[in-house]
Amino acid sequence: QVQLVESGGGLVQPGGSLSVSCAASGSILSINRMAWYRQAPGNPGKQRELVASITRGGSTNYADSVKGRFTISRDNAKNTAYLQMGSLKPEDTAVYYCNADITDSGFYSRAYWGQGTQVTVSS
Secondary structure, three states: OOEEEEEOOEEEOOOOOEEEEEEEEOOEEEEEEEEEEEEOOOOOOOOOEEEEEEOOOOOEEEOOOOOOOEEEEEEHHHOEEEEEEOOOOHHHOEEEEEEEEEEEOOOOEEEEEOOOEEEEEOO
């Protein structure tokens, strides 16, 4: 059973920094793309927004709204992805979800989602 577990969310003041992490566990053969998405409060029908993604080789991609402020990284040995968030703004408030393309030990590949972690930017 493969699962993703996020941690590190919380409350931070505008202009502050916060890091979240996502650890994959279970019968994992390999993890390809890992990404962070977010969903803002009060609009559950809206699609989750891609925040940042990183390939196994380390190539990254960012939403325009977070470029220069957020950094995605990963530790392949630990099956873990990280998102360092800086210069946070109230509009960054959202539930942040980890997403990963995982091949399990049975050679079956699919996308997995974590349960989400709340990030609130407020004074």
